[in-house]
Amino acid sequence: MTFPPPQRQWPAWLVALTLAWPAAAFGQNAANPAVSADPVQRGAYVFRAGGCFECHTDTKNKGQPLAGGRGLPTPFGTFFSPNITPDPETGIGRWSEADFVKAMRKGLSPAGENYFPSFPYTAFAKITDADMQALWAYLRAQPPVRQANKPHDVPFPFNLRLAVWGWKLLYFDGKPFVADPAKPAAWNRGAYLVNALGHCGECHTQRNLLGGLKSDRMFAGSTDGAEGKSVPNITPHPSAGISRWSEKDIADFIGSGMTPDGDFTGGLMGDVVAESTKYLTAGDRLAIAVYLKSLPPIESLPRKPQSQ
Ligand code: HEC
Ligand code: HEC
Incomplete structure (x- = not known):
């Protein structure tokens, strides 16, 4: 008994299936929010995938979406997430897109101060440019909420933003x-x-x-x-x-x-x-x-x- 010779060329249906597979798996079509042509809709998807809502909304105390104030207890003390709505006074309404990208990729505030790693920029630094732009478009499109940030309840020396430089040298590669x-x-x-x-x-x-x-x-x-x-x-x-x-x-x-x-x-x-x-x-x-x-x-x- 002989086996059929190895197929040099893939059967057409297999080629079609292989090409269609990522499209089917990731839904490369207009109905899929991950690949929508509208940056705000795409950003909404990135925003969910990034878990921004969880940390930046004080759901336990019925806080407004993205207005911050959620307590994040850690072995170093409790951090409170800031307001990331476009409110110009208490949120990030005065930020440019470049400020946003710097915060997400470098863990630095517009004034150049370190963010604490309770904000997971070690992971977010790896977000693609396209997803980052969409995320920014989505955040800008949200309703502004006026709510002042709560100071972190973190004792010395862990409250020193300057000390985060040392931490970043050890644990933050910032690589894409x-x-x-x-x-x-x-x-x-x-x-x-x-x-x-x-x-x-x-x-x-x-x-x-x-x-x-x-x-x-x-x-x-x-x-x-x-x-x-x-x-x-x-x-x-x-x-x-x-x-x-x-x-x-x-x-x-x-x-x-x-x-x-x-x-x-x-x-x-x-x-x-x-x-x-x-x-x-x-x-x-x-x-x-x-x-x-x-x-x-x-x-x-x-x-x-x-x-x-
Ligand atoms: C904020 C902290 C946190 C993050 C972020 C987180 N997890 Fe979890 N995860 C937990 C905890 C706590 C449990 C245990 C929950 C329980 O016991 O019901 C868990 C449970 C799980 C389990 C079930 C494990 C088991 O043995 O029962 C899986 C799978 C899982 N996580 C996957 C993920 C994936 C994938 C992600 C990223 C998309 C993720 N987790 C992000 C805290 C987290
Ligand atoms: C695990 C909790 C957590 C998650 C998830 C998280 N953040 Fe944050 N974020 C923080 C904390 C805490 C700070 C404040 C850090 C500090 O004060 O140094 C912060 C700070 C920020 C800042 C700076 C705000 C300011 O006023 O300086 C921006 C912008 C931001 N986060 C955006 C996002 C976006 C966008 C996402 C989703 C992709 C996200 N964050 C997900 C906890 C989180």
Whole structure:
């Protein structure tokens, strides 16, 4: 018995499918907000993927969208997010687009002062130019809210903006996102969504005493994560809870908050799902899952007893 000779040319249907696949997966069409021709609509999508709403809205106290004032407790004290509505007095209404890009990519205020890394510019520095422009267009189109910023409640020496220079030297590379041409499109899209916009590693990675992410423990969970609670390992190591989750399980979880066992996530991840990942297209959620499944497996740290 002979096998058919290897196909030199791909059958037309396979070529068509391959070309159409990224379009289908990422919906390269007008109905998809991620690729809409309208920058404000595209920016709305980037804004959700970046989780800006969660941190910049004090939902617990029924705060106005993006007017800031949400408390972000950390081991160094509590930071309060600022007002990023276009109000000229209390928000960022007087900023230029260049000021915005400098804040997001360099972690510097218009006056050149360092931002604290509780604002995840280490991730946002990797946002593409096109997404950054769209994000700015979206923020400019939001209603201004007059609400003064609350000062951070962070003790000395962690309240020193000058000291952040040292931190930046150690933990901030400011490098743009570079796609890996050897990897499939979905993997690259997932890598971008996870590392540049979703800043998933900011919570899912153990930090050292200076608050820097431990580079050898990326995505392997944290025993004292945001708000002092432990955050699970999301690498595919057998000691991680999600090692048995399929790509579809992960994509469904970040779309609905429901685990494969039928439990619903709450707390900080509940906020991430409700305010950010559930707005992503099915293709983008799957891309995130593809990327997470490809991470180097890292064993979980022993859990610390939790105080509720
Ligand atoms: C994890 C919480 C968090 C997320 C997510 C977050 N921010 Fe922030 N952001 C902060 C904090 C905290 C500060 C203040 C930092 C400081 O005072 O040094 C800040 C500061 C800013 C500033 C500077 C404002 C000013 O008045 O100087 C801008 C602009 C900004 N964020 C935009 C965004 C955008 C756009 C997104 C979404 C892509 C976003 N932030 C997501 C926490 C967050
Ligand atoms: C603000 C902190 C924070 C951010 C940002 C965050 N997570 Fe989470 N995540 C958590 C916490 C806390 C849990 C545990 C929730 C629970 O126990 O219900 C969790 C749980 C999960 C789980 C389930 C793990 C398990 O074993 O049950 C997955 C998957 C996950 N996150 C993926 C992501 C992805 C993907 C992103 C980025 C888009 C992300 N997370 C961003 C805090 C965060």
